[in-house]
Amino acid sequence: MQQTNEIFFDKIETVFNSNFPFIVFRKPNENKVTALCQKTNELFELKSFDQSGFIFAPFNKNGLKIIFPLEKCDVLITNLDNDFELNEKSTVLKSTTKDNAQVNHISIIEKAVEFIKSNKAKKIVLSRKETLESDTIDVIYTLKQMLNNYKNAFVYVWFHPKIGLWMGATPERLISISENKLKTMSLAGTQKFKGTLDVIWQEKELHEQRYVTDYIVENIKPKLTSFKTVGPYTVQAGSLLHLRTDISGTLKSSNLLETLINSLHPTPAICGIPKKVATDFILEHEGYNRAYYSGYLGELNMNNSTNLFVNLRCMQLENNSASIFVGGGITCKSIAENEWVETVSKAEIMRKVL
Numbered sequence: 001m002q003q004t005n006e007i008f009f010d011k012i013e014t015v016f017n018s019n020f021p022f023i024v025f026r027k028p029n030e031n032k033v034t035a036l037c038q039k040t041n042e043l044f045e046l047k048s049f050d051q052s053g054f055i056f057a058p059f060n061k062n063g064l065k066i067i068f069p070l071e072k073c074d075v076l077i078t079n080l081d082n083d084f085e086l087n088e089k090s091t092v093l094k095s096t097t098k099d100n101a102q103v104n105h106i107s108i109i110e111k112a113v114e115f116i117k118s119n120k121a122k123k124i125v126l127s128r129k130e131t132l133e134s135d136t137i138d139v140i141y142t143l144k145q146m147l148n149n150y151k152n153a154f155v156y157v158w159f160h161p162k163i164g165l166w167m168g169a170t171p172e173r174l175i176s177i178s179e180n181k182l183k184t185m186s187l188a189g190t191q192k193f194k195g196t197l198d199v200i201w202q203e204k205e206l207h208e209q210r211y212v213t214d215y216i217v218e219n220i221k222p223k224l225t226s227f228k229t230v231g232p233y234t235v236q237a238g239s240l241l242h243l244r245t246d247i248s249g250t251l252k253s254s255n256l257l258e259t260l261i262n263s264l265h266p267t268p269a270i271c272g273i274p275k276k277v278a279t280d281f282i283l284e285h286e287g288y289n290r291a292y293y294s295g296y297l298g299e300l301n302m303n304n305s306t307n308l309f310v311n312l313r314c315m316q317l318e319n320n321s322a323s324i325f326v327g328g329g330i331t332c333k334s335i336a337e338n339e340w341v342e343t344v345s346k347a348e349i350m351r352k353v354l
């Protein structure tokens with residue numbers, strides 16, 4: 001049901017306070033904001049990619065994939081024509097991340113570089129979690145900040161009482177399918193945005209993004225009748241820039257979604273090459289559970305289309321803390337200190353909206 005902005009956000013606040021499961025999302029470059037409010041607090045596991053609803057899947061392929069089934073939800077919609085007028089709020093954020101976090105992360109990166117140099121892998125994406133404490137975190141305010149500031153991102157707040165509260169503004173599409181037309185992207189390589197898209201990319205970034213493009217093309221091409229790539233070109237994601245290639249095509253048949261997701265996720269944008277070697281390295285060395293970070297989420301068979309995004313630039317909110325998840329691609333050319341700084345810049349994207 002279409003609502004005015006004020007009524008829409010008041011309802012979201014009421015649902016949030018009632019502790020029932022809900023998702024609010026806005027797709028990249030759209031004005032339409034959609035909410036699915038589940039009528040009970042049951043936890044529905046995704047049983048088949050033929051279901052309709054909003055799905056939330058973890059990084060671990062065998063982990064619990066959750067669906068808010070369309071038929072179990074009230075759907076609310078609003079259109080944002082203007083930015084929200086938000087008062088400046090000076091949230092005091094206290095980092096509870098351990099003092100040795102930087103030393104640890106750098107040491108894992110150095111191990112990965114050595115591992116890659118010995119030809120055991122080409123790329124490994126390593127991540128970490130940064131936890132901030134504050135007693136004034138306001139979820140609706142943060143949602144509005146993300147909507148105002150990250151217009152070309154997939155912005156969301158997801159909550160289930162049995163799982164927790166996640167929110168984010170991701171620049172990365174995993175897969176979209178509408179009437180047998182497929183759209184995906186290869187996104188990798190990071191530098192700070194300094195006022196222009198006209199920048200130079202080093203070999204390290206060009207290579208790490210190329211690995212992702214090659215992997216995606218190799219996996220989806222056999223399932224397509226026609227096929228096109230555009231890029232790589234530079235895109236802005238908040239205060240960062242990335243290299244992106246758009247990949248699109250027409251599917252050979254209409255029942256390929258599950259096969260495609262299984263062959264794409266996790267892509268080398270968030271895992272590595274070769275996939276199995278990179279996954280094992282991540283599980284052995286990262287030393288924490290990625291949970292839903294670098295998993296995927298989005299509309300499944302809603303309005304005859306599927307739109308799934310990779311869960312990046314995201315955080316998990318618990319009581320008075322926000323855990324921000326950040327990572328970056330490591331290759332033989334990585335400089336550990338620079339890779340650390342890149343994760344600090346990525347964490348800024350969520351820190352800024354708290």
Ligand SMILES: C=C(O[C@@H]1C=C(C(=O)O)C=C[C@H]1O)C(=O)O
Pocket residue numbers: 125127172187188189190242269270312313325326327328329330346
């Ligand atoms: C892993 C993340 O981002 C991914 C890694 C990137 C990189 O290594 O340069 C860039 C964009 C994303 O594909 C993240 O944001 O946590």
